[in-house]
Amino acid sequence: MGVELFLQYIAAGVTYGIIYAIVAIGFNIIYNTTGIINFAQGEFVMLGSMIAISLHGVMPLLPSIVLASVVTMFIGALIEVLFIRWLKSPTVLRMIIITIGLSILIRELALSIWGEGVRALPYFTGNEVSSVEIGMIRISPQVLWVVGVCLFMVAVLQGFFHFTLLGRKMRACAANPVAARLCGINTKNMVTLSFMLSALIGAVAGCVVSPITYSQYNMGTGLAIKGFTVAILGGLGNSLAALGGGIVLGILESFSVWFMPSAYKDAISIAILLVILFVRPSGLFGSKERMALKEF
């Protein structure tokens, strides 16, 4: 394998890794405020891109992406208010089953609205064949969009959770919901907010990746599995670790095609998920100290 090809594989791996990471961060946001895993996260990504594609028929690219993201955000809020908020004793298992059910429901609704067809948003700049040369590798300009937008979202979220009062309130709800209430925090609103936030970033991610990965009613399932693997791989609840975990998984996947049939690509992430859960449940970058302080 030449150096060029090697770097090309790395670039492809990093791109996919960052896409997985952004889905993983969606998991992390809801996990961080509620302590549950929202298995409908992949569906937010699908909804964002499918809605944007439909809107793009009647308006320019940027407004359709913005509007689709906002609509998805409100769908996220609606889901929380309708299915999660009124639960009297939201145990972890119950929430997981509800979110899996919701993901099936959303997928089937999407199938009946948009059909089975594969669609895509146009490239933001350039087209399918244009490419940018960076050092020895050539990549599509859309890859730069994916990397740029996703890294930007990670940075903004980090700042939000660690340096704003609202972000800290959301983390407080995850750390100890009873104590959060005793500090005057309306925990139910924080949960709604976390669903809105993760729906929003999921939708934005869905829009920027659509030109590369294409969009279909069932694109969420695969992304959710990869995203979940990455969230666990990096260390549940930590956005920067998810980024690292995503890049690790993306690169592993990208090199796996080199020594085994590409049909096994998806098996890699499941295998990694299992190995991590057995060997190091706190994740590659998760500190044991932090993990020991969490109940799930």
Added chain:
Amino acid sequence: MLRIINLESGYGSLRVIRGVSLHVNPGEIVTIIGANGAGKTTLLNTISGLIRATSGRIIFDSRDVTGLAAEKVVSLGCVLVPEGRQVFSTMTVKENLLLGACPRGKRAAGRADKDIERVYNIFPRLRERHNQLAGTLSGGEQQMLAIARALMSDPRLIMMDEPSMGLAPVIVREIFGIISRLRREGKTLLLVEQNARMALGISDRGYVLETGRIVLQGPSEDLLQNRDVQRAYLGRDLDAEIRL
């Protein structure tokens, strides 16, 4: 300041508090003592709004707060330091304190640094550890953090649930010293304690709770002298002493 009238509450169909009436005057330290399972924690959780009362009334500052959500009660100036500290263990000491100021709303945001400085003066050890995760603090430090966090809401009434639980005697003395200091600074306190001797030692009045009912009340000195209280809660066997 606080008046509770015929309060009943519990979990589901289980009635834990059965018609409790008590009051706390401004500037007082009042202690509730009782055995395990007497309903002390349930009583405080009901006052703070974590559990809904099934009947009776809770009046705080001549305002009926019965059935109000916990996050509303604390913003009125009635704060609970819960049993087992309940700090935000995955967040730093400073973040815990900032969150404590939430009940005061936007006004407090600008003053937060000054308020944190004030509680650091009461708890110098928290200042040293301000960037440490709260979950890595020792039990005594976590209790101090829980009290400090409650103080950040600038409460008028502070309720404390077993502040001495599981702490070394020297730390317990420190915590009780702080409780006395808070009263001197104009706070009103309602304590629930297993350590009856120390709690009654610093408080003005006391109530004895048994299986959800107040069975005895009075000035703390009187309760300390009371034979039943001594036998049940202060670990003195009077009959044995008389026989000697």
